[in-house]
Amino acid sequence: xxxxxxxxxxxxxxxxxxxxxxxxxxxxxxxxxxxxxxxxxxxxxxxxxxxxxxxxxxxxxxxxxxxxxxxxxxxxxxxxxxxxxxxxxxxxxxxxxxxxxxxxxxxxxxxxxxxxxxxxxxxxxxxxxxxxxxxxxxxxxxxxxxxxxxxxxxxxxxxxxxxxxxxxxxxxxxxxxxxxxxxxxxxxxxxxxxxxxxxxxxxxxxxxxxxxxxxxxxxxxxxxxxxxxxxxxxxxxxxxxxxxxxxxxxxxxxxxxxxxxxxxxxxxxxxxxxxxxxxxxxxxxxxxxxxxxxxxxxxxxxxxxxxxxxxxxxxxxxxxxxxxxxxxxxxxxxxxxxxxxxxxxxxxxxxxxxxxxxxxxxxxxxxxxxxxxxxxxxxxxxxxxxxxxxxxxxxxxxxxxxxxxxxxxxxxxxxxxxxxxxxxxxxxxxxxxxxxxxxxxxxxxxxxxxxxxxxxxxxxxxxxxxxxxxxxxxxxxxxxxxxxxxxxxxxxxxxxxxxxxxxxxxxxxxxxxxxxxxxxxxxxxxxxxxxxxxxxxxxxxxxxxxxxxxxxxxxxxxxxxxxxxxxxxxxxxxxxxxxxxxxxxxxxxxxxxxxxxxxxxxxxxxxxxxxxxxxxxxxxxxxxxxxxxxxxxxxxxxxxxxxxxxxxxxxxxxxxxxxxxxxxxxxxxxxxxxxxxxxxxxxxxxxxxxxxxxxxxxxxxxxxxxxxxxxxxxxxxxxxxxxxxxxxxxxxxxxxxxxxxxxxxxxxxx
Amino acid sequence: xxxxxxxxxxxxxxxxxxxxxxxxxxxxxxxxxxxxxxxxxxxxxxxxxxxxxxxxxxxxxxxxxxxxxxxxxxxxxxxxxxxxxxxxxxxxxxxxxxxxxxxxxxxxxxxxxxxxxxxxxxxxxxxxxxxxxxxxxxxxxxxxxxxxxxxxxxxxxx
Ligand code: FES
Ligand code: FES
Numbered sequence: 001x002x003x004x005x006x007x008x009x010x011x012x013x014x015x016x017x018x019x020x021x022x023x024x025x026x027x028x029x030x031x032x033x034x035x036x037x038x039x040x041x042x043x044x045x046x047x048x049x050x051x052x053x054x055x056x057x058x059x060x061x062x063x064x065x066x067x068x069x070x071x072x073x074x075x076x077x078x079x080x081x082x083x084x085x086x087x088x089x090x091x092x093x094x095x096x097x098x099x100x101x102x103x104x105x106x107x108x109x110x111x112x113x114x115x116x117x118x119x120x121x122x123x124x125x126x127x128x129x130x131x132x133x134x135x136x137x138x139x140x141x142x143x144x145x146x147x148x149x150x151x152x153x154x155x156x157x158x159x160x161x162x163x164x165x166x167x168x169x170x171x172x173x174x175x176x177x178x179x180x181x182x183x184x185x186x187x188x189x190x191x192x193x194x195x196x197x198x199x200x201x202x203x204x205x206x207x208x209x210x211x212x213x214x215x216x217x218x219x220x221x222x223x224x225x226x227x228x229x230x231x232x233x234x235x236x237x238x239x240x241x242x243x244x245x246x247x248x249x250x251x252x253x254x255x256x257x258x259x260x261x262x263x264x265x266x267x268x269x270x271x272x273x274x275x276x277x278x279x280x281x282x283x284x285x286x287x288x289x290x291x292x293x294x295x296x297x298x299x300x301x302x303x304x305x306x307x308x309x310x311x312x313x314x315x316x317x318x319x320x321x322x323x324x325x326x327x328x329x330x331x332x333x334x335x336x337x338x339x340x341x342x343x344x345x346x347x348x349x350x351x352x353x354x355x356x357x358x359x360x361x362x363x364x365x366x367x368x369x370x371x372x373x374x375x376x377x378x379x380x381x382x383x384x385x386x387x388x389x390x391x392x393x394x395x396x397x398x399x400x401x402x403x404x405x406x407x408x409x410x411x412x413x414x415x416x417x418x419x420x421x422x423x424x425x426x427x428x429x430x431x432x433x434x435x436x437x438x439x440x441x442x443x444x445x446x447x448x449x450x451x452x453x454x455x456x457x458x459x460x461x462x463x464x465x466x467x468x469x470x471x472x473x474x475x476x477x478x479x480x481x482x483x484x485x486x487x488x489x490x491x492x493x494x495x496x497x498x499x500x501x502x503x504x505x506x507x508x509x510x511x512x513x514x515x516x517x518x519x520x521x522x523x524x525x526x527x528x529x530x531x532x533x534x535x536x537x538x539x540x541x542x543x544x545x546x547x548x549x550x551x552x553x554x555x556x557x558x559x560x561x562x563x564x565x566x567x568x569x570x571x572x573x574x575x576x577x578x579x580x581x582x583x584x585x586x587x588x589x590x591x592x593x594x595x596x597x598x599x600x601x602x603x604x605x606x607x608x609x610x611x612x613x614x615x616x617x618x619x620x621x622x623x624x625x626x627x628x629x630x631x632x633x634x635x636x637x638x639x640x641x642x643x644x645x646x647x648x649x650x651x652x653x654x655x656x657x658x659x660x661x662x663x664x665x666x667x668x669x670x671x672x673x674x675x676x677x678x679x680x681x682x683x684x685x686x687x688x689x690x691x692x693x694x695x696x697x698x699x700x701x702x703x704x705x706x707x708x709x710x711x712x713x714x715x716x717x718x719x720x721x722x723x724x725x726x727x728x729x730x731x732x733x734x735x736x737x738x739x740x741x742x743x744x745x746x747x748x749x750x
Numbered sequence: 751x752x753x754x755x756x757x758x759x760x761x762x763x764x765x766x767x768x769x770x771x772x773x774x775x776x777x778x779x780x781x782x783x784x785x786x787x788x789x790x791x792x793x794x795x796x797x798x799x800x801x802x803x804x805x806x807x808x809x810x811x812x813x814x815x816x817x818x819x820x821x822x823x824x825x826x827x828x829x830x831x832x833x834x835x836x837x838x839x840x841x842x843x844x845x846x847x848x849x850x851x852x853x854x855x856x857x858x859x860x861x862x863x864x865x866x867x868x869x870x871x872x873x874x875x876x877x878x879x880x881x882x883x884x885x886x887x888x889x890x891x892x893x894x895x896x897x898x899x900x901x902x903x904x905x906x907x908x
Contacts, residue, residue: 027827027840208887257851290792642892682877688890
């Protein structure tokens with residue numbers, strides 16, 4: 001493990017104890033989204049469009065309604081018309097994506113829903129809902145959607161970000177541009193210029209737990225929702241908006257969440273479940289099938305990306321030109337904006353133009369997926385960098401080192417970088433024995449790097465000191481991968497009491513202050529900072545109580561190792577237990593809240609090296625060795641930092657080699673199962689070696705940057721570069737399936 | 751609809767329940783018996799989240815009709831610990847941080863137990879193939895494989 005700054009002697013931060021929620025999760029006790037059953041609960045089922053693009057002519061619910069045991073049937077007309085209400089366009093999209101009104105825009109779009117006394121009945125009733133459609137021509141890719149005279153999804157869509165604004169509607173929602181310097185001059189200064197075009201397919205987040213929600217509506221307008229979500233406050237806001245009710249009428253409890261990766265930051269089932277429950281007067285559970293998860297949730301964008309870059313003979317990048325088009329799915333909002341900001345941000349390039357298009361098409365609305373937008377962009381740029389390094393005969397790490405962004409570099413998207421650890425990740429890889437390990441026949445090695453901003457945003461925490469001197473740490477961040485542990489470690493460090501004395505709790509929307517989603521790699525940074533702040537308020541209070549007890553000034557009291565100490569040692573120390581036991585006589589219970597909008601996020605970088613073996617007979621690529629180095633700032637919980645690094649890499653390996661949405665010409669998904677949408681399994685993989693780099697984020701009390709996302713940015717290019725190294729062929733179309741590898745090999749030998 | 755009376759032994763106890771003929775054993779366990787440890791990730795036999803031991807064989811409970819389990823001996827994740835004492839696999843998963851979200855964990859524990867019951871000293875490759883029917887999207891499998899290796903070692907030493 002590379003540590004660039006000495007660990008300042010933390011007792012708990014940086015250790016590897018057992019996670020607080022672990023026992024429940026290895027014994028089957030943990031309650032995930034679909035695990036809750038309430039008395040009298042009904043099962044719901046959603047009716048979905050079989051067409052990629054169609055006008056809804058009529059919906060006949062009478063047959064379903066007349067079935068014995070069917071308690072509610074709803075359609076889009078059961079929800080308020082946000083267009084007529086003049087709602088924000090984004091709120092309208094959320095509402096129309098939750099349940100279609102006049103048109104369906106993708107296969108799987110919700111058109112109606114039922115609730116019945118059994119699962120089987122609900123399914124039968126859903127089938128009995130008769131919807132008649134006028135099928136419309138559809139567009140599935142950015143190429144089709146951007147073509148002249150393409151069928152339009154939204155008749156009023158005028159491209160934003162173009163001056164003057166176009167006078168005709170199109171499927172292009174917006175255009176983004178970042179530019180600096182003079183491209184012509186930049187390319188003129190280059191010794192070698194490489195230009196390539198890349199395509200990537202939509203891929204799903206692939207969380208193993210399907211979306212699930214239980215709603216229990218009361219006759220007074222209030223409702224309780226339990227759901228698997230990355231952010232129950234976000235669910236509350238969006239569900240309230242779709243239902244047309246005040247947020248205060250909804251209480252949302254986050255169940256344990258079985259994976260999300262960005263895909264559970266958006267609502268699907270929640271407003272449907274509430275409306276069904278209101279109509280039926282009973283609790284309703286809605287759980288998606290895997291097939292529905294694929295057809296109607298996630299994925300991330302398919303893309304077309306063109307990259308042209310120039311380099312001087314001494315390895316200095318002189319210019320970059322990038323053109324990108326991202327599928328948004330049915331509604332505006334692909335991650336092309338983030339892609340444009342990240343695509344060349346890791347490098348200091350004097351002249352560039354980055355142009356991106358957000359394009360709607362008849363596929364499910366894309367949802368965030370781990371470092372949204374950055375992986376596809378990095379696949380393109382990091383592949384071109386590999387070509388540049390080869391053409392000037394430079395080591396690929398040295399090329400990146402020669403151009404790496406450092407503290408003070410003006411990022412391509414605007415601000416100057418504060419202290420960052422990109423160079424340190426490059427060096428960690430370069431010094432690791434894997435980088436020079438001998439390669440066997442048909443094997444090759446590829447390097448790639450990645451950048452992600454990480455997010456800050458809003459978080460709240462409450463710390464209660466219990467009467468026996470233990471602490472309860474309450475936050476509003478669903479724990480998707482061990483965050484309870486990092487909260488407990490930081491609280492233990494602050495309070496100076498054992499980790500085991502801390503109970504971290506994820507509370508519902510009525511029990512803790514507003515907290516944004518578990519996403520953007522932000523929980524340990526922002527919610528962690530709120531926990532630290534709340535602990536520090538508690539410590540102030542404890543010092544004041546000790547001072548009062550001793551009848552001295554507060555500044556005579558220090559908080560050390562979980563006890564109040566008099567600076568000159570003239571009083572016997574007062575432990576947290578002792579202070580807690582006497583709290584009733586020193587001012588009442590000891591408790592503090594902290595809420596913040598985290599500033600000073602720490603940018604994350606990852607460099608990865610991968611060795612592959614390509615079978616020249618079958619074109620199968622096998623990953624034989626993988627090493628990832630990532631700047632965590634500070635690894636509060638190294639086990640779960642490694643977990644994030646490894647998980648991101650393996651999702652990237654799936655994206656690079658196997659995974660893709662396959663649609664037929666009618667716009668129906670052909671592979672909506674785990675059998676046909678094949679994600680990596682244990683036997684596909686080697687161990688994923690991790691090197692945690694720690695260049696502390698100066699803006700966080702413990703130096704945390706956030707680790708969740710950047711790991712998925714480099715793998716596709718690392719794989720492509722390794723395949724190039726092994727075979728001499730460059731693949732530019734994801735996924736790099738055996739058939740594509742074979743075709744490229746055959747072309748090469750022709 | 752007619753429901754069948756099914757008699758089983760689940761986690762060492764005799765358990766009777768009723769289920770429709772078309773109900774999966776997974777749904778019967780979850781809805782009728784109240785054991786929600788086995789999870790439905792796909793319902794088509796492709797993810798292993800619903801794994802149980804059915805008469806000592808690892809089985810996707812989503813692929814079995816509930817009445818087919820009549821007379822069977824079933825082990826679910828809830829029965830893995832012995833009177834509160836964790837199975838070495840459970841302990842090693844905890845100590846080795848072999849779970850992130852934890853939705854796949856019950857299935858992995860069952861599949862790994864079936865492996866170690868048959869083969870107390872598996873190679874890394876044998877572990878990877880024995881677990882290839884179980885999907886985990888969070889961990890990249892590294893820490894899961896290591897936890898199984900560690901548990902196997904501890905169980906051999908016992
Ligand atoms: S739920 Fe049974 S294998 Fe996926
Ligand atoms: S830990 Fe989340 S799927 Fe395995």
